[in-house]
Structure formats: C-alpha cells, structure tokens
Amino acid sequence: MSAVKQFILSTGATIPAIGFGTWRASPGEAGEAVKRALEAGYRHIDCAAFYGNEAEIGATAFAPLFQSGKIARKDVFVTSKLWNTEHDPKDVRPALIKTLADLQLDYLDLYLMHWPVALQRGAIRDADGNLLDLPIPLADTWRAMEQLYDEGLVKAIGVSNFTSVKIDKLLTTARVAPVVNQVEISPYLQQRKLVAYCEGKGIHVTGYATLGSGQTPRALDDPIIGQIAAKHNVSAAQVMINWCAYVNNCSVIPKSTNPERIQANFNSKDVKLDASDIATLQSLDRGLRLFPGKGFWRKGETADEFWDGFGNGE
Numbered sequence: 001m002s003a004v005k006q007f008i009l010s011t012g013a014t015i016p017a018i019g020f021g022t023w024r025a026s027p028g029e030a031g032e033a034v035k036r037a038l039e040a041g042y043r044h045i046d047c048a049a050f051y052g053n054e055a056e057i058g059a060t061a062f063a064p065l066f067q068s069g070k071i072a073r074k075d076v077f078v079t080s081k082l083w084n085t086e087h088d089p090k091d092v093r094p095a096l097i098k099t100l101a102d103l104q105l106d107y108l109d110l111y112l113m114h115w116p117v118a119l120q121r122g123a124i125r126d127a128d129g130n131l132l133d134l135p136i137p138l139a140d141t142w143r144a145m146e147q148l149y150d151e152g153l154v155k156a157i158g159v160s161n162f163t164s165v166k167i168d169k170l171l172t173t174a175r176v177a178p179v180v181n182q183v184e185i186s187p188y189l190q191q192r193k194l195v196a197y198c199e200g201k202g203i204h205v206t207g208y209a210t211l212g213s214g215q216t217p218r219a220l221d222d223p224i225i226g227q228i229a230a231k232h233n234v235s236a237a238q239v240m241i242n243w244c245a246y247v248n249n250c251s252v253i254p255k256s257t258n259p260e261r262i263q264a265n266f267n268s269k270d271v272k273l274d275a276s277d278i279a280t281l282q283s284l285d286r287g288l289r290l291f292p293g294k295g296f297w298r299k300g301e302t303a304d305e306f307w308d309g310f311g312n313g314e
Contacts, residue, residue, distance in 0.1 A: 002269055003269075004016045004017055004018050004041070004043070004266075004269050005017040005018075005246060007249070007251060009180070009204055010177065010179050010202040010203070010204075011155065011156050011179055013077075015044060015109075015110075015204065015206075016043050016044035016077060016251065017245035017246065017251050017252070017269070018042070018044070018241060018245055018251070018254075018265070018266060018268060019042065019044030019079075019206070019251055019252065019253040020033075020034065020037040020042045020044065020045050020046065020253060020254070020255065020262070021046045021208065021253035021255035022034065022047050022048070022051055022053060022057060022255060023048065023208075023213065023255060024051075024213060024214060024255065025053055025255060025257055026257070027052070027053065027056065029257040030051075030053035030056050030057055030060075030257075031053070031056040031058075031059060031061050032060055032061075032257075033255075033256070033257040033262065034057050034060070034061035035060055035064075035065065036259055037262050037266070038061060038065055038071055038076065039065075040262055040263050041266055042262075042266055043075055043076050043077060044076070044077040044079075045057075045076060045077070045078050045079070046079045046206070046253040047079060047080045047081075047099075047103065048080055048081035048083070048114060049081065049082070049083050049095060049098070049099050049102075050081065050083045054080065054102035054103050055103075057102075057103060058103040058104035058105070062078075062105060073105070076109075077109045077110070078103065078105060078108055078109050078110075079109065079110040079111075079112060079180075079182075079206075080096075080099045080103065080108050080110075080111060080112070081111070081112040081113070081160060082095055082096070082111065082112065082113050082114055082145070083095065083114055084114060084115050084117045084118060084119040084296070085119050085120065087113075087118035087134065087138075087140075087141040088118075088134070088136055088141075089136075090144075092141060092144035092145060092147075092148070093144065093147070093148060096108070096111060096148055096153060100153070107152065107153055107154060108153070108154045108155065109154075109155045109156065110154065110155065110156045110157070110158055110179065110180055111145060111154040111156075111158070112157070112159060112180065112182055113138070113141060113142065113157075113158075114160050114161070115160065115161045115293065115296060116138055116159070116161060116162055116166050117133060117293075117296045118133055118134040118135075118136040118138075118141065119131075119133055119134065119296070120134060124295070128299070129299050130298070130299050131296065131297070131298045131299065133296075133298070138169070138170055139169075139173040139174070142157075142170060142173075142174055143173075145157045146174070146175055146176045149176055156179040157176060157178060157179065158178040158179045158181060158203075159178045159181050159182075160182040160183065161184075162178075163307055163308040163310050164194055164197045164308075164310075165308035165309070165310075166308065167197075167198070167201065167203070171201070177201070177202065177203070178203055179203065179204065180203065180204045180205070180206055181194075181198050181203050181204075181206075182206040182207075182208055183205065183206075183207065183208070184289060184290065184291050184313075185205070185207030185208070185210055185244055185250055185252075186207070186210045186211070186212065186218070186219050186240065186244075186290070187219040187225065187240060187281050187284040187285065188217075188218075188219045188222075188284060188285065188286045188287075188288040188290075189288055189289055189290070189312075189313045190282070190285040190313070191314050192248075192285075192314075193314040194310075194313070194314035195248060195249075195250060199249075204250075204251065205249075206250060206251045206252070206253060207244045207248070207251070207252050207253075208253055208291075209290055210244050210253075210254060211237050211254050212290060213290065213291070215290035215291070217288070218290065220236050220237060220240065221236075222236075222284065224280060225239055225240065225284075228273070228277050228281070231277075232271060232273075232277075234268075234271050235264060237254065237261070237264070237265060238264060238265070238267065238268040238271050239268075239271060239273070239281075241254055241265055241268035241271075242268045242269070242273060243273060243278070243281050245268070246269070246271075246273070247273060247278050247281070285313075287312030287313050288312070289303070289311070289312070289313065292311070293306060293307075
C-alpha cells in the first residue's frame, strides 16, 4: 500500500491527490461518510455551503475526530466554497464565518468561489424566465476573499468552474492569485488545454464529477474503461480516479456513502496504469459536460456563451 500522492500548491502547502467529496451526500449520511473517509485514510475533504450538510459534517466528523486528537486538524486539507448568492463583498466574510461555525473549524485550507455567477437570494428567475443575476464584478468578490486570506481565516483562495478567459481577467486585478481551479474532469471531459493553462499559471486543478455524480452518460459505464479495469483486477471507478490524479495530475474528490466504495476509491492510489491504458483513456474525450451550469444561463444563452467559447470544455 502506497501513500497518497501530494501536490504542492503555490502557497507551499500540499493537497492530497485523492480527496473525498460531499456533494449529494444525503442528510443523515454525509457526516458519517466523512467520518468513515477520515478513518479510512483520506486527508482531503471537499465541502460547500450549497451542499447543505456542513453542520452535520462538523458535528459528526470533524468535531469528534479533531477534538479527541484521533486525527490532527493540521493533517486534513478542508475545502469549502462561497455560494453565488453571497458575492456582494459585504456578504463574503459572514458566509465564511457561517461555514467555519457549521464545520466547527477555526480556518479553512482552501476557500473557493463556487461559480463565476452572482445571484440574488430567493428566486433566481423572474416570471419570464430571465436570470436574476447581480452586476457584481468577480474582481470585487475576489477582493473580499483576499481579505479572508489576509486575516488567516483561510490558508488559500481559489475558484471553481472558471474558464481560462475568466482567470485571465481575474488576474489583471487580483493581488492574490487563485491557488486552485476546481472544474469538471472525466474521461469524457478531459479539459487538457485548461489543465495545461492552469499549470502554466501555477494554479492546481481539482477535478469534480470524475465518476459522473449520478448523471448520464457517464464514463464509469464505458465498456472500454471496464476492460482496463478487468485487466488490472480493479473497478472502473478506481481506474478513473487513478487516471485523474496520477496521470493528469489533478486532485480528485469522489463521493460515496458506501463504506466499501469509500475504501476502494481511496485505494485507487495503488492502481498501475500502463502506457496503453493511458492512451486508450485519453482517446475517450467527448467534450461532454454533465454539469454545464444551465441553471445559471441567461435567457437565450448557449453553452458556448456561458463558458466563454468552451461549451465542450477546453
């Protein structure tokens, strides 16, 4: 059994290559799943205010494990995210303070802007279907996030669902560059140009929905990946997690509430893909977004318009 690979961030901190996701973890299951993941060896937990389970994770997993000394807080990389309705600079700090209180933590290792979209609270569309977004520049929200970094409430700040176009624009005004960009990455949406772009800017990429997150068509069901898995006597999920983290050098955050799968996903670190496997996996790219953010498109907007010309990924 090998140790999990660590990526070095631009801050000098390290982030484990295989993390544990908490999106779509049902109430009553999320906290216990995170507890199991930490006990299984995971040291990277991905959270978000929008997921609605941070208080449960804090009460069931973080507080008992950290306060008992069973696991040291400093050894666990915890991410959370600022939701779209909290982009007004005056709302950014209160949003983080609530997340910290819910998670029962003094600081986050990473705080991400969840989407490059500022929304009103409540209904996000009017009766005619027009998006009720707010004219708050991303630069203003980012400036408020920089202040959280200055205060030491977060050890790093980053973005999620950002194209290279949006990162370029943000970098023209940012005092603190984003450390991470968390985006959808799977064998069907490999985003190799975006990953290379981020690497060139010193920005680490975390991949989400690598296993499909319940959407279809998902690469997890691809018979070609099944053949690679059978060849190595592992699961298709293990092949894909290893491919994302160990071939593409993107940390990955699979979610499960099943104890066996939680452990199996973590054990993906021990899979050894060969050059033929890698070439086959790289050939599967379809430019297929399972999560195009359609709920945030303006009326009449297309995927290409929303994603700055990269509706099928970069």
